[in-house]
Amino acid sequence: MTAAAAAEKPKAIAARDLTRKFGDFVAVDHITFDVGVGEVFGFLGANGAGKTTAIKMLIGLLAPTGGEARVAGFDVARQTEAIRRNIGYMSQRFSLYEDLTVNENISLYGGIYGLSDKQIAERGERMRKSLDLPNELVGRLPLGWKQKLAFSVALLHEPQIVFLDEPTGGVDPITRRQFWELIYAAAARGTTVFVTTHYMDEAEYCDRISIMVDGRIAALGTPAELKRQWNARSVDDVFVRLARPAGVEEGKK
Amino acid sequence: MRSALRAFVVKEMRHILRDRQTLTVLLAMPLVQVVLFGYALRSDVRNIRVAVVDASPDVETTALRDRFRATNRFRVVGSTSTLASVEPMFRQGKADMALVFEPGFAENLASETPAKVLLAIDASDPNTGTTTEAYARAVIQQYENDLTERRGAVRIKTETRMRFNPTLESVNLFVPGLIALVLTLVSALMTAISLSREKERGTLEVLLVSPLRPWQVIVGKVLPYLVLAFANAVTALFAAWLIFQVPIRGSVTLLLAQSMLYAIVSLSLGVLIASVTSSQRTAMFGALLGTMLPSTLLSGMIFPITSMPRPLQLLSNIIPARWFIVIARGIMLKGVGLEHLWKETLVLSVMTAVLMVASIRSFKPRIA
Numbered sequence: 001m002t003a004a005a006a007a008e009k010p011k012a013i014a015a016r017d018l019t020r021k022f023g024d025f026v027a028v029d030h031i032t033f034d035v036g037v038g039e040v041f042g043f044l045g046a047n048g049a050g051k052t053t054a055i056k057m058l059i060g061l062l063a064p065t066g067g068e069a070r071v072a073g074f075d076v077a078r079q080t081e082a083i084r085r086n087i088g089y090m091s092q093r094f095s096l097y098e099d100l101t102v103n104e105n106i107s108l109y110g111g112i113y114g115l116s117d118k119q120i121a122e123r124g125e126r127m128r129k130s131l132d133l134p135n136e137l138v139g140r141l142p143l144g145w146k147q148k149l150a151f152s153v154a155l156l157h158e159p160q161i162v163f164l165d166e167p168t169g170g171v172d173p174i175t176r177r178q179f180w181e182l183i184y185a186a187a188a189r190g191t192t193v194f195v196t197t198h199y200m201d202e203a204e205y206c207d208r209i210s211i212m213v214d215g216r217i218a219a220l221g222t223p224a225e226l227k228r229q230w231n232a233r234s235v236d237d238v239f240v241r242l243a244r245p246a247g248v249e250e251g252k253k
Numbered sequence: 254m255r256s257a258l259r260a261f262v263v264k265e266m267r268h269i270l271r272d273r274q275t276l277t278v279l280l281a282m283p284l285v286q287v288v289l290f291g292y293a294l295r296s297d298v299r300n301i302r303v304a305v306v307d308a309s310p311d312v313e314t315t316a317l318r319d320r321f322r323a324t325n326r327f328r329v330v331g332s333t334s335t336l337a338s339v340e341p342m343f344r345q346g347k348a349d350m351a352l353v354f355e356p357g358f359a360e361n362l363a364s365e366t367p368a369k370v371l372l373a374i375d376a377s378d379p380n381t382g383t384t385t386e387a388y389a390r391a392v393i394q395q396y397e398n399d400l401t402e403r404r405g406a407v408r409i410k411t412e413t414r415m416r417f418n419p420t421l422e423s424v425n426l427f428v429p430g431l432i433a434l435v436l437t438l439v440s441a442l443m444t445a446i447s448l449s450r451e452k453e454r455g456t457l458e459v460l461l462v463s464p465l466r467p468w469q470v471i472v473g474k475v476l477p478y479l480v481l482a483f484a485n486a487v488t489a490l491f492a493a494w495l496i497f498q499v500p501i502r503g504s505v506t507l508l509l510a511q512s513m514l515y516a517i518v519s520l521s522l523g524v525l526i527a528s529v530t531s532s533q534r535t536a537m538f539g540a541l542l543g544t545m546l547p548s549t550l551l552s553g554m555i556f557p558i559t560s561m562p563r564p565l566q567l568l569s570n571i572i573p574a575r576w577f578i579v580i581a582r583g584i585m586l587k588g589v590g591l592e593h594l595w596k597e598t599l600v601l602s603v604m605t606a607v608l609m610v611a612s613i614r615s616f617k618p619r620i621a
Contacts, residue, residue: 059462060462061458061461061462084462084463084464085464089458089462090459091455091458091459092455093454093458094454094455095454095455097268097456099267099268099271099272100264100267100268100271104264104267107260107263108260108261108263108264109260109463110260111256111257111260111261111263112257112260112261112463112464112465113463113464114257116256
């Protein structure tokens with residue numbers, strides 16, 4: 001990191017030439033970007049563009065083969081323990097336990113992140129009230145509620161940064177809307193939100209977005225900037241123009 | 254971080270307790286196994302059909318023949334005077350054994366010359382044949398002993414005493430193996446399934462992103478199943494004792510401790526299997542093939558290791574159940590303690606250490 005960059009206002013995430021190769025295949029190719037504290041950052045790309053690989057490096061599930069990245073000020077290659085305490089993560093797949101109740105899931109994750117029983121009880125109660133959730137077996141909840149619950153659970157330990165990997169997949173438009181309200185609420189409390197999505201209308205809700213094509217960042221900026229830059233009416237248009245080469249191979253992943 | 258582990262263990266127990274069907278099956282399994290194995294799969298032989306060949310019947314031969322008749326194992330199906338006439342009965346499967354008396358049996362018995370009896374046994378099934386022989390010898394010997402007691406004269410003595418298992422109850426021999434089987438099933442299979450389920454559903458990813466360390470995930474997974482395994486070991490022993498009067502001649506505490514050691518070996522194996530497989534189904538078959546089958550077939554539980562071909566004998570050495578069965582039989586049937594079983598215990602302990610390290614290693618926080 002240069003001295004000038006370090007002197008700027010605090011960064012939640014700073015990636016410099018972050019690279020990951022699998023054999024000869026370069027999944028993530030020298031990506032460089034910053035995410036400011038409290039920002040909602042959209043991480044876009046077609047299937048197979050390298051989004052998931054990039055996220056896995058940022059959350060310490062995959063070691064980079066080149067470059068560096070700092071998350072919450074910690075090095076992803078060496079300080080994964082510290083990073084884990086400071087981030088929340090909601091995976092692509094629904095990650096709560098369906099055979100446990102809402103409260104049981106909450107106390108599990110609260111416990112794992114070292115919250116006291118009192119904190120767990122308080123935050124769990126608050127969460128259930130604001131989401132209007134019954135204390136049912138999670139498996140019995142509709143998908144939209146499950147996703148909202150998973151998001152809230154990822155925020156239970158009040159992390160600095162929350163990573164959401166396609167959080168709204170398969171969810172109806174109204175619930176998606178509600179989900180984004182939750183994201184804004186979290187951002188308003190100062191949580192940095194790093195979100196990948198397929199839905200281009202959602203990209204418009206982000207403060208800034210990056211579009212990955214073939215492992216590289218092809219575009220980076222606010223939605224308005226990108227539309228101006230590419231003379232497009234929507235982020236969708238920008239995306240289609242950029243992502244077409246990779247889009248041909250869509251569907252593998 | 255202790256609270257993290259506690260939260261995780263609580264979660265695991267909830268999974269287990271909530272799945273009532275599986276839990277019921279797991280808890281009832283030892284009982285069902287003991288009963289099934291005890292009655293259906295017993296390798297001892299009943300209803301042995303005996304043809305008596307007696308050229309010159311006398312008091313002694315009649316008495317001995319009655320002895321056979323009096324047992325619940327033998328049934329006298331015919332009497333002839335030559336061995337040749339028994340042959341067709343063998344071929345047609347009408348007799349399992351011929352009891353052949355030499356002429357002048359009673360005179361020889363009364364004199365110094367040994368009285369001779371020939372046991373001709375249908376050994377087309379070698380196991381049955383051996384067992385039959387042992388039973389027959391036991392009957393003859395009993396008769397001999399009684400005579401000796403009454404008349405004080407020493408007769409021919411064929412040593413057929415079966416140590417540790419005088420009644421030749423095969424149930425005694427396989428109950429130790431059965432405990433191994435039940436523990437393998439609960440420990441290896443269930444852990445493998447439960448861990449690979451987390452992998453398949455994506456919850457493992459979230460756990461790995463959390464501050465929970467890999468060893469905590471493993472310990473959290475293993476601990477509740479260890480409790481279940483303990484309950485199973487107790488059930489199996491109790492059922493075996495209650496239904497079949499299988500003895501525990503040695504220390505029950507030592508036996509249970511050894512059972513837990515064996516359960517830990519199996520649990521580590523289950524974790525290892527789940528680490529290297531990618532789906533629940535593969536993990537399940539992996540556990541079945543990798544632990545259940547060898548534990549049943551190569552451990553000496555059913556088939557004696559000494560009668561296996563050399564390569565299989567060597568292979569049996571790496572199967573934990575083989576060592577546990579020696580330990581359990583030692584404690585239950587021979588009543589020996591650790592001083593005789595330290596070698597097997599050491600082998601199991603080393604296996605535990607190796608498998609534990611291997612499973613924690615293979616269970617990397619960074620998944621590709």
